[in-house]
Amino acid sequence: MELANELGIKGNDRVKVTSARSYYIAKAFVTKRIKPMTIDGKKIYQIGIPIHQGYRGIQEDEERNARTLLNRLSPTVTDPNAYTPELKGFLVKLEKV
Amino acid sequence: MSQAVLQIRKMSGHPGPVPGANVERAEQVCKLIDTTTCIGCKACEVACLEWNGYPFTDTTFDNTYQTMPETTWKYWNLIKFNEHEREDGTLMLLMRKDQCMHCADPGCLAACPADGAIVQYANGIVDFQQEHCIGCQYCVTGCPFNIPKFNPETKKVFKCTLCSDRVAVGLEPACIKACPTGCLHFGTKDDMKDLAETRSKQLRDHFGFEKAGVYDPPGVGGTGVIYVLHDATNPEAYGGLPKDPHVPWVVRLWKGPAKWIGNFAMLFGVLGVTLHYLRFGPKVVHDKDSKQGEAKKGERP
Numbered sequence: 001m002e003l004a005n006e007l008g009i010k011g012n013d014r015v016k017v018t019s020a021r022s023y024y025i026a027k028a029f030v031t032k033r034i035k036p037m038t039i040d041g042k043k044i045y046q047i048g049i050p051i052h053q054g055y056r057g058i059q060e061d062e063e064r065n066a067r068t069l070l071n072r073l074s075p076t077v078t079d080p081n082a083y084t085p086e087l088k089g090f091l092v093k094l095e096k097v
Numbered sequence: 098m099s100q101a102v103l104q105i106r107k108m109s110g111h112p113g114p115v116p117g118a119n120v121e122r123a124e125q126v127c128k129l130i131d132t133t134t135c136i137g138c139k140a141c142e143v144a145c146l147e148w149n150g151y152p153f154t155d156t157t158f159d160n161t162y163q164t165m166p167e168t169t170w171k172y173w174n175l176i177k178f179n180e181h182e183r184e185d186g187t188l189m190l191l192m193r194k195d196q197c198m199h200c201a202d203p204g205c206l207a208a209c210p211a212d213g214a215i216v217q218y219a220n221g222i223v224d225f226q227q228e229h230c231i232g233c234q235y236c237v238t239g240c241p242f243n244i245p246k247f248n249p250e251t252k253k254v255f256k257c258t259l260c261s262d263r264v265a266v267g268l269e270p271a272c273i274k275a276c277p278t279g280c281l282h283f284g285t286k287d288d289m290k291d292l293a294e295t296r297s298k299q300l301r302d303h304f305g306f307e308k309a310g311v312y313d314p315p316g317v318g319g320t321g322v323i324y325v326l327h328d329a330t331n332p333e334a335y336g337g338l339p340k341d342p343h344v345p346w347v348v349r350l351w352k353g354p355a356k357w358i359g360n361f362a363m364l365f366g367v368l369g370v371t372l373h374y375l376r377f378g379p380k381v382v383h384d385k386d387s388k389q390g391e392a393k394k395g396e397r398p
Contacts, residue, residue, distance in 0.1 A: 011160025030160055032180045032188055 003045040004030040009096050017049065018093045022072035024049070025097065047094060103267075125201075125221040125286035126264060128273065129293050130194050131325045132335060133300060133309070134280035137162060137176050137192040144275030145174035145196075148260060168195060170246035173257040174272055177336025189327070193335040194272070194281070197244045197257035199223050199321030204344035205256075207352050208239030221286070221321045222261045227253045241317065241342035259321065289323060296325050316343040 009015060009028045017024045026049060037044045049070055074087040108115045142164060146153060151171040159166045162178045179191045203223045206215040214229040215236060225236075225245070232252035236245045245254045260270035268274075269283040282292060293311040300309035310329025313319050324338070332338035 012158055027158060029158075032182065033190065 002036055003047070003094070004028065007094065007096060009094075014097050016095050016097045017047070017073065018095070019073040019090060021075070022069075024070050024073055047092070126259070126321065127221070127284065127286040127289040128199075128259065128270065128322045129282040129284075129289040129325070130322065131280040131282070131293075131296055132191065132193050133296075133304075133306070133325060133327055134278050135176070135192045135194065136278055136280075137178060137190075138277060139164065139176055140275040140277055141194055141272035141281065142172070142174050142176065144271040145257075146172070148263070148271035149173070149258075168244065168246060168256075170248040170255040173197070173255070179334055179336050181334045191327070191335050193324070193338065195336060196272075196322065197223065197259065198242050198317070199257075199259055200317035201320065202318030202344065204239035204241055204317065204348060205236035205245055206239075207344055208235040208348045210235060218261065220264065222259045222264065223321070224258050224261050225254060225256060227251075227255070230254055235348075239344060239348045241339055241344060286319075286321070293323055293325050297329070300325070300327070312338065314339070314342050316341050 004010070009030060011028060011030045013028045015026055015028045017026065034046050034048060037046065051070060071087075073090070073092065074085075075090050077086040078084060079086065104118075105115055106118055143153075154165075154169070154172060157165040161180075164175060165172065168175045174194065174196045177193050177195050179193075181189045181191045183189060199222055201221065203215070203217060205225075206217060206223060209215045210233060211229050211231045214226055214231065215223065216226060217223050230253045232247070232254065234245075234247050234254060236254055237243075237247065245256045247254050260268070260272075263270055273281040273283045282289060284292075290311070290313070293313075297309045297311055300306040306327045308328045308330050310326060312324035312326050312329060312332055324332075324335075326332060326335060328334065332340055
């Protein structure tokens with residue numbers, strides 16, 4: 001909610017999420033449920049994107065048939081012991097398109 | 098095979114009286130929705146579509162988890178989501194299954210001018226008979242819950258039937274059958290009210306929801322669908338559930354006094370004309386008028 005107000009994003013707007021690896025275009029769902037965190041004195045915002053799609057994304061660009069998958073955003077890093085993928089914690093840039 | 102649908106009269110090897118024998122059940126049926134245990138899975142929405150034979154339609158996103166902003170003529174059952182901030186600053190994601198409330202004093206039925214288009218069965222279910230519907234949409238005006246929806250193609254109005262076809266043969270409505278958490282209950286009105294009171298007392302005493310209560314608005318004579326709410330003093334937070342719903346006064350005025358005034362006005366009008374005829378006789382054509390008439394006739398070739 002706070003982040004959305006800062007960036008001027010309303011519900012149903014198209015947003016672009018960019019990480020170091022790829023980008024993803026989605027519809028914004030502005031919610032009060034995810035609150036900003038304070039880490040090391042800095043205010044860190046958190047966003048969430050639902051997963052479970054096919055080999056082509058169902059996001060909003062290219063008529064729900066996009067080639068840029070959500071999974072490309074996440075790093076290919078695994079836990080050295082159990083090889084559990086580390087897919088949830090990484091940095092992204094959020095902007096309105 | 099057990100035939101649970103039929104009533105049992107005799108039972109083999111059963112000590113004591115047969116359960117349910119000699120019982121006439123013409124009681125009010127009721128659906129109880131416990132919003133405190135709803136998880137918003139929308140199984141009831143899908144069950145409703147499947148049982149009533151409607152296809153799944155495209156969803157409309159409006160910045161909530163709702164399938165669409167409000168129910169449509171072929172989507173009778175919709176869970177409404179609301180991110181509700183409480184007074185102490187904590188957040189609650191409230192979910193409420195929205196469908197026809199099956200009022201004891203239905204506004205749609207009061208407003209409907211078509212003979213037999215809206216009926217209330219002896220067990221309290223309010224049902225639309227589309228073959229008698231004239232498509233005037235007065236029921237939409239009469240409903241305080243915004244439930245009847247118009248199909249512009251067939252010019253008929255549709256809404257939840259409380260699965261009257263299932264209830265008639267002793268089954269529960271499809272939504273209740275599908276609910277995975279058991280937050281939906283179906284039974285007689287008295288049983289459901291008892292259950293609702295027990296549950297809200299439990300919420301008040303053990304879960305810290307001090308304002309928990311039952312939503313069974315008396316403004317429409319009680320409803321055939323009742324809710325257990327975390328905060329019964331603020332039902333608007335649950336996707337716009339009216340606090341004190343009433344049949345609109347326009348409908349009441351129009352179907353009550355205005356109807357009688359209209360009838361009397363018409364009666365006295367006819368009576369006045371008759372008396373005038375008896376007292377003064379038929380209308381006489383004056384000379385001036387008749388001359389004009391002749392002149393006009395003369396103009397014609």
